[in-house]
Structure formats: structure tokens, C-alpha cells
Amino acid sequence: MLGGTGKEGKGLAYRWAKAGYHVIIGSRTPEKAQSAAAELETLLSATPDTTMLLSPSVRLEGRDNITATQRADILVLTVPYAAHRATLESIRNAAQGKLLIDVTVPLVPPKVTKVQMPEAGSAAQEARQILGEGVEVVVAFQNISYERLLNNEPVDCEVLVAGTSKAARQRVLQLVEAAGFTGWDAGPIENAMVIEGLTSILIGLNQQHHSEYSGIRITGIKK
Numbered sequence: 743m744l745g746g747t748g749k750e751g752k753g754l755a756y757r758w759a760k761a762g763y764h765v766i767i768g769s770r771t772p773e774k775a776q777s778a779a780a781e782l783e784t785l786l787s788a789t790p791d792t793t794m795l796l797s798p799s800v801r802l803e804g805r806d807n808i809t810a811t812q813r814a815d816i817l818v819l820t821v822p823y824a825a826h827r828a829t830l831e832s833i834r835n836a837a838q839g840k841l842l843i844d845v846t847v848p849l850v851p852p853k854v855t856k857v858q859m860p861e862a863g864s865a866a867q868e869a870r871q872i873l874g875e876g877v878e879v880v881v882a883f884q885n886i887s888y889e890r891l892l893n894n895e896p897v898d899c900e901v902l903v904a905g906t907s908k909a910a911r912q913r914v915l916q917l918v919e920a921a922g923f924t925g926w927d928a929g930p931i932e933n934a935m936v937i938e939g940l941t942s943i944l945i946g947l948n949q950q951h952h953s954e955y956s957g958i959r960i961t962g963i964k965k
């Protein structure tokens with residue numbers, strides 16, 4: 743979880759550790775990562791039904807972003823868009839051959855309710871340009887507020903998943919389900935711009951309707 747010390751990353755880390763995955767929190771500062779991992783361990787030990795309690799081999803650990811990248815099979819990027827390029831450049835070598843789940847929304851403050859896509863088309867396509875073809879890039883969770891992650895309540899928002907190959911999307915859909923969400927294969931990475939862009943619309947709806955976590959659901963299909 744690169745930038746896993748933040749709001750969205752910590753929430754996803756909690757969900758996956760609860761489901762029994764070994765999660766490495768990454769940070770620019772290893773001490774900050776270790777402290778976030780310890781905080782989540784405390785939270786999980788107070789959580790009923792935690793698979794982690796049943797499996798001593800499953801752990802949370804905190805590392806700097808580059809070591810976390812070297813040690814992980816799947817990378818999850820949860821940093822503000824302003825830190826997107828620098829973080830990706832710092833892990834480019836270590837990331838080769840791996841799968842990156844990019845959760846970044848290319849928000850440009852102060853107008854965060856207006857869709858403002860980067861020249862590449864989306865943050866995910868920019869990530870692909872920076873990392874090269876040796877890294878599969880998949881988008882997911884852009885439309886899930888962190889407010890819905892750090893608890894055990896069922897969440898009625900769904901997750902759209904787009905990315906560079908069907909196999910990579912399928913892998914991420916398994917992780918979406920493990921985090922407690924219904925996921926949908928939303929096609930190639932070019933479709934990431936819609937998923938990332940939706941977040942500005944949801945932030946606008948939150949502001950208009952005094953909510954913290956509007957979300958989306960696909961209707962008309964039985965799963």
C-alpha cells in the first residue's frame with residue numbers, strides 16, 4: 743500500500759488484512775509506516791471475525807515505499823495526485839513485472855468538483871506511461887470514500903475496475919470482493935478516465951446533499 747499511511751490506503755489495508763492478506767504499508771518515512779501498521783493491528787485485534795486472528799502467518803508491516811514495492815506481489819497506490827508522478831518514478835525499477843492498482847483521482851484543487859483529466863487521459867494512463875509496459879495497471883476504488891472502509895458495516899457502493907488486461911482485472915476483482923465490495927469489469931485502461939472522473943461528480947453531490955460518501959451501483963444485471 744504505497745501511501746498506505748493515508749485515509750484511503752489505511753482503510754483498504756484494514757479490509758484486506760481482515761480478510762487474511764499479508765499487507766505491507768508503504769510510506770516515504772518507514773517509522774510512519776510502522777506506526778500505521780501498529781494502529782491497524784490494534785484495530786484488527788478488536789474486530790470480531792478477523793481471519794488474521796486465525797492465521798498467525800498473516801501480518802501487517804510498515805516499510806518505506808521502495809522496500810514495500812520490492813517485497814509485494816501487488817502494489818496499491820493511494821497518494822494525492824500531486825504526489826502521483828514522483829511516487830511512481832521512485833518505485834519504477836522495483837515495480838517491474840508486478841501489478842499496480844492505482845486508486846489515485848487526478849483532482850486539481852481548489853476545483854475538485856470539476857473533472858480535470860491529465861494529458862495522458864487519466865492518472866492510470868499516466869502511471870502506465872511512467873512505469874512502462876512491464877507493469878500492469880488497473881484502477882479501482884476511486885468511487886469509494888475512505889469513510890466507508892475503516893469499519894465493518896456492509897457498504898452499498900460498487901467498484902468499477904478498468905485496466906491493461908483482462909487477467910489483471912480479474913485478479914483485482916478478487917481483491918475487490920475480499921474487501922467486501924461488488925466489483926465490475928469496466929474494460930480497458932482507456933475507460934479509467936470515466937471512473938476517475940466520476941469522483942468529482944460524487945464530491946459535488948456530497949457537497950450539495952451534506953453527505954460524506956455518495957457512491958454508485960450498477961443496476962439491471964443480476965449477479
Ligand SMILES: NC(=O)c1ccc[n+]([C@@H]2O[C@H](COP(=O)([O-])OP(=O)(O)OC[C@H]3O[C@@H](n4cnc5c(N)ncnc54)[C@H](OP(=O)(O)O)[C@@H]3O)[C@@H](O)[C@H]2O)c1
Pocket residue numbers: 745746747748749750751768769770771774775819820821822823824825828829845846847848849883884885886887888889
Ligand atoms: N480519501 C478518500 O475518500 C478517497 C476516495 C477515493 C480515492 N481517493 C484517492 O486516493 C488517493 C489518496 O487519498 P487520501 O485521502 O488517502 O490521501 P492522503 O491521506 O492525503 O495521503 C495519502 C498518503 O500520501 C502520501 N503523501 C501525501 N502527500 C505527499 C506528497 N506531497 N508526496 C508524496 N507522498 C505524499 C502520504 O504518505 P507518507 O507521508 O506516509 O509518505 C499520505 O499519508 C488520492 O489520489 C485520492 O484522490 C481518496
